[in-house]
Structures are given as structure tokens and as C-alpha cells.
Amino acid sequence: MAVSSSAASIPRRPAAFGWARIPAIVRYPLVGAVLVAAWHYYAVHKGSLFMATPWQTVQEFWHGWRNGSLSEPTWATLRLLLEGIGIGAAIAAVLTAFATLSKIGEDALVLLTAVLNPLPGVAVLPIAMLLFGLNESAVRFVIANATIWPIAIAVSTGFKTANQTLVAVGRNVGLSRVRVITDVLAPAALPQAISGVRTAWAFGWRTIIAAELVFGVAGSSGGLGNYINNARQYFLTPQVFAGLLTIAILGVVFETLFGQLERRTVIRWGMKTS
Amino acid sequence: MRTLSGRMPRRQARVAPSEHEPSGPLLRVEHVRLGYWTARQFTVAVEDVSFDVEAGERIIVIGPSGCGKSTLLKAIAGFIEPAGGLIQMAGRTSLAPGPDRAVVFQEFDQLFPWRSVLSNVAYPLRVNGHRRRAAIAKARQYLELTNLAHAADRYPHQLSGGMKQRVAIARALALDPTLLLMDEPFGSLDAITRQRLQTELNRIVEQTRVTLLFVTHSIEEALVLGDRIVVLGDAPSRVIATVDIRGLGGPETVEYSQMRGRLRELLAVDKEEVEEIGGLE
Numbered sequence: 001m002a003v004s005s006s007a008a009s010i011p012r013r014p015a016a017f018g019w020a021r022i023p024a025i026v027r028y029p030l031v032g033a034v035l036v037a038a039w040h041y042y043a044v045h046k047g048s049l050f051m052a053t054p055w056q057t058v059q060e061f062w063h064g065w066r067n068g069s070l071s072e073p074t075w076a077t078l079r080l081l082l083e084g085i086g087i088g089a090a091i092a093a094v095l096t097a098f099a100t101l102s103k104i105g106e107d108a109l110v111l112l113t114a115v116l117n118p119l120p121g122v123a124v125l126p127i128a129m130l131l132f133g134l135n136e137s138a139v140r141f142v143i144a145n146a147t148i149w150p151i152a153i154a155v156s157t158g159f160k161t162a163n164q165t166l167v168a169v170g171r172n173v174g175l176s177r178v179r180v181i182t183d184v185l186a187p188a189a190l191p192q193a194i195s196g197v198r199t200a201w202a203f204g205w206r207t208i209i210a211a212e213l214v215f216g217v218a219g220s221s222g223g224l225g226n227y228i229n230n231a232r233q234y235f236l237t238p239q240v241f242a243g244l245l246t247i248a249i250l251g252v253v254f255e256t257l258f259g260q261l262e263r264r265t266v267i268r269w270g271m272k273t274s
Numbered sequence: 275m276r277t278l279s280g281r282m283p284r285r286q287a288r289v290a291p292s293e294h295e296p297s298g299p300l301l302r303v304e305h306v307r308l309g310y311w312t313a314r315q316f317t318v319a320v321e322d323v324s325f326d327v328e329a330g331e332r333i334i335v336i337g338p339s340g341c342g343k344s345t346l347l348k349a350i351a352g353f354i355e356p357a358g359g360l361i362q363m364a365g366r367t368s369l370a371p372g373p374d375r376a377v378v379f380q381e382f383d384q385l386f387p388w389r390s391v392l393s394n395v396a397y398p399l400r401v402n403g404h405r406r407r408a409a410i411a412k413a414r415q416y417l418e419l420t421n422l423a424h425a426a427d428r429y430p431h432q433l434s435g436g437m438k439q440r441v442a443i444a445r446a447l448a449l450d451p452t453l454l455l456m457d458e459p460f461g462s463l464d465a466i467t468r469q470r471l472q473t474e475l476n477r478i479v480e481q482t483r484v485t486l487l488f489v490t491h492s493i494e495e496a497l498v499l500g501d502r503i504v505v506l507g508d509a510p511s512r513v514i515a516t517v518d519i520r521g522l523g524g525p526e527t528v529e530y531s532q533m534r535g536r537l538r539e540l541l542a543v544d545k546e547e548v549e550e551i552g553g554l555e
């Protein structure tokens with residue numbers, strides 16, 4: 001196989017004995033088992049009103065996904081989240097393109113990012129509620145705001161650090177200024193763009209769950225944060241835990257999806273080492 | 275393998291392409307002055323350079339490192355506006371970058387990493403109005419020409435440095451440029467690969483009859499590839515001499531070593547570098 005030129009291929013000193021020599025498929029389940037056991041004993045010690053055991057959690061999770069009481073809020077939250085991130089990513093793309101084409105655009109982007117990026121996502125919710133009322137649009141607005149800035153920062157860093165020789169090649173083969181952005185800068189910035197969307201995804205998740213927990217808004221059906229909050233109010237502790245488990249699993253699923261996306265694009269093209 | 279050890283047989287008469295005005299050179303560089311703005315001051319890289327390139331000619335620009343060869347080439351390609359003087363291509367003076375002056379850059383990372391080798395060559399053709407199938411067919415043809423047909427489906431990061439340069443050459447040639455601009459394309463290759471590519475390039479230029487402007491700082495390379503050699507001095511550079519080497523014999527002839535000696539003097543090169551380049555035969 002071709003030798004990859006990454007620093008990642010520096011060999012680590014092989015451990016002569018012990019834990020590191022056990023294969024990963026055994027190591028992770030072992031650690032997991034220990035953690036689950038700890039959780040179990042703590043829950044039993046604490047009492048079922050305040051802590052659900054792992055088994056109760058799994059049962060409730062299964063139950064909730066079978067009868068829809070957990071899956072429906074989850075889908076509702078995911079749908080809103082995707083819509084918000086979609087809007088945010090689109091606005092980020094337009095802003096960055098505009099910033100690349102004009103100096104005014106660049107200044108605007110720099111100012112907006114400096115002011116709005118440090119704001120915690122939920123902090124904007126009161127304004128959103130004043131603007132849109134207590135509905136889904138308010139949530140979309142908040143999510144979009146939470147995702148635009150990490151994506152815009154990542155993409156414009158990608159544009160700025162893009163290989164200038166490639167830009168020159170693009171112009172040399174006859175690309176217009178706009179097509180240099182779409183055909184050269186955009187793919188060149190893909191590694192940063194993907195990690196930007198990753199960050200945006202994490203921000204969006206935190207924001208939407210927090211928004212639902214605090215304000216209970218997510219349209220008529222109610223979302224995952226709502227589900228958790230309701231369950232807490234009625235001391236349906238296993239439901240609280242099943243909701244948390246859902247969030248954790250979704251996190252792992254999306255991490256895997258992003259990893260796949262990277263493997264099929266930037267890693268395959270040698271733009272990022274695995 | 276006589277070509278490996280030196281010059282290809284010269285063409286006796288070249289047919290000038292009829293696309294541009296019949297009179298006058300294809301490229302005219304007149305008292306061109308070039309430089310860069312750094313921290314509010316203008317640093318001159320090229321002081322005053324003039325030369326003409328006829329259609330079908332192979333012009334070599336040679337000069338010490340940092341004398342402004344790449345700067346000059348970028349100006350001809352349309353990336354840098356002259357601060358003085360005139361660059362005229364086929365009668366036109368306001369030159370935006372374009373595929374009529376396809377460039378092979380000095381840098382290795384000039385291929386789009388997200389495109390396969392084939393797509394790197396075919397995509398510029400698509401940009402210039404070829405249909406998909408025609409572009410791919412033509413790209414394959416030029417990869418064949420540069421001995422890269424077997425690597426068509428690989429990605430650039432899976433290629434060696436020399437292969438990457440050959441893809442860039444194929445890409446530039448496939449565009450059918452009026453003028454092919456090459457900036458030390460073999461500069462960072464080992465001597466053996468360099469000689470092989472020089473031979474290939476000579477063959478390709480024979481075959482396609484493209485006008486070539488080739489930048490190098492190697493005297494040997496200039497003698498192997500050129501019809502005429504433009505010698506630049508240290509930065510801020512001027513033309514020290516323009517030498518016609520058409521009809522010069524192979525490296526075994528007296529004429530050839532005299533010419534090499536003369537260029538060496540002009541450039542005041544260390545003996546060692548010349549030994550290193552010539553020591554392969």
C-alpha cells in the first residue's frame with residue numbers, strides 16, 4: 001500500500017503486556033460493563049424515584065420507541081433541528097461566499113461572527129419568542145443562529161487557507177470568479193466545512209434540548225426536551241433516563257455518519273488523514 | 275537511446291499557426307517591470323525585460339533563483355499586472371488569465387485533490403465547452419501521451435511527484451493552448467526522472483507543435499529543450515543575453531560545450547551544479 005505521509009503514522013511504542021494488548025472489541029465492552037454496574041448500584045442505593053437503573057432505562061426506551069411516546073418527540077426534535085441547521089448552513093454559505101467576493105461582505109462577516117458567535121444559543125430564545133411567538137419558528141431561529149457562526153467561521157477559514165496555486169489553476173483554466181468559489185474554494189474548504197457542521201450539530205443539539213427543557217416549546221407535539229421535562233415533573237424517572245439514552249445514542253449515530261462522510265470524501269482524497 | 279543523453283533532432287522549419295495575425299510575434303514582452311507590494315512599498319522583482327516569442331518557438335527563460343522568472347511567467351499568464359512596459363499576446367494587451375496560456379506551475383500541489391487524475395485533465399475541458407464524453411476521451415488521449423493511462427483513476431495524493439507534474443502537463447496540453455507556460459516543472463525531481471520527462475516533453479512538443487515558454491535555472495535543461503534562451507540576471511532582473519541555439523549539435527560536439535560554457539559564464543554558476551546535472555551520462 002501507498003505510504004501515507006501523515007504524522008499519525010508515527011508508531012506508538014507497543015505495550016509489552018497488560019490492558020493495551022487486549023483487542024478493542026473486548027476492551028470497550030469491559031469498560032462499559034464496569035460503568036453500567038456502577039450506575040446500577042448507585043441507582044439501587046439512591047432509590048427508584050430519583051435514579052432509574054440501567055435495566056429500567058432500557059425497558060422504558062424499548063417501550064417508548066414501540067408505542068411512539070418517545071419516538072414521536074425524538075422525530076419532532078430532529079426535524080426541527082435539521083431544519084434549523086439547514087437554514088443556518090445555507091445562510092453561512094451565502095455569507096461566506098459574499099465575504100469572499102467583496103470587502104464589505106468580509107467586514108460584515110467578521111463583525112457579525114465576533115458579536116454573535118459568543119452568545120450561547122438559548123440566550124437568543126427570549127428575543128426569538130418576542131419576534132415569532134412561542135412556536136417552532138422561534139426554535140428554528142435559535143438553532144439557525146447557533147449554527148450559522150461555527151459553520152461560517154470554519155468555511156471562511158477553509159477559504160482563507162485554501163491552496164492559492166489551486167485558485168490560480170482554476171482561473172487559468174477559465175473559471176469565473178463565482179465558479180472559482182463553487183468549484184475550487186468550496187471543495188478545498190470541505191475538511192473545515194465538515195468539522196464546522198459537526199460543531200454546529202453539537203451546538204444545535206444542546207440549544208434545542210435546552211430550549212425545550214426551559215421553555216417547553218417545540219410546536220404542538222412537543223420534543224425530546226419536553227418529554228424529559230414532563231417525565232421529571234411526574235417523577236417518571238425511567239422516562240427521563242430513556243430520553244437521555246436517546247440523546248446519547250443519536251450523538252453516537254451522527255458522529256459515525258460524519259466519520260463515514262469524511263472517509264468517503266476528504267480522507268479518500270488525502271486532504272485529511274484518518 | 276540517443277535522446278536520453280541529449281538533444282532531440284531539431285525541426286528544420288516550423289509552420290506558424292495561422293490563428294493570429296500573420297505578421298508580428300505571438301508574444302511580445304516589452305520593457306516589462308514587475309514587482310510586489312509589501313508593507314506599503316513596492317519591491318521590484320523584474321526591472322526591465324524584453325523579448326519576443328514567435329509562434330511555434332520554444333523559448334527558455336533561465337536565471338538564478340529569485341530573479342523573477344516565476345513572476346514574469348505569472349505576468350504573462352495574466353495573474354500579475356505589469357507596473358511598466360507591455361505584454362502583448364496575439365495582439366491583445368489586457369490579459370486576464372485564460373486557457374490560451376495554460377500554465378504548468380512550479381508547485382507540486384497544483385492538482386485538485388478531490389478529482390481523480392482523469393477528472394483533473396477532463397474537468398478543464400468541460401469548463402471550456404467540451405461535452406462530457408469528448409472531454410474524457412481527450413483526457414485519456416493526453417494521459418496516454420504522458421504515460422499515465424494506468425493511473426487515470428487514482429487520486430493525486432496517490433501519485434509520485436513526477437507523476438503529478440506529468441498530470442499537470444497533460445492538463446495544460448489538453449487545453450490546446452496557443453502558448454504553453456511551464457515554470458520549472460521538473461525542478462524538484464531527481465536527475466533521471468527529469469531527463470526522462472525532458473525527452474517526453476520534447477516528443478510531445480514535436481507532436482503538438484505548441485509554442486513553449488519554459489522557465490528553468492538549469493543550463494542543461496535549457497540546451498535540451500530550447501530554440502532560444504533568454505538569460506536573466508539577478509533580481510531586480512534584466513535580460514543579460516538572448517541566445518539562439520537552433521541547429522546546435524548534440525552534447526558530444528564542441529559547439530555544444532562552447533555554448534554551455536558561455537551560458538555558464540553568463541550565469542556565473544558554480545561548477546558543482548553543472549557537474550551534478552551533466553554527470554549522469
Ligand SMILES: Nc1ncnc2c1ncn2[C@@H]1O[C@H](COP(=O)(O)OP(=O)(O)OP(=O)(O)O)[C@@H](O)[C@H]1O
Nearest residue numbers: 310312319338339340341342343344345346491509
Ligand atoms: N507573493 C510575493 N510577494 C512578495 N514578493 C514576492 C512574491 N513572490 C515572489 N516575490 C519576490 O520576487 C522575487 C522573484 O521571485 P520569483 O518567484 O519570481 O523568483 P524565481 O526566479 O521564480 O525563483 P526560483 O528559481 O527560485 O523559482 C523574489 O525576490 C521574491 O522574494
Ligand SMILES: [Mg+2]
Nearest residue numbers: 343344380457
Ligand atoms: Mg520560480
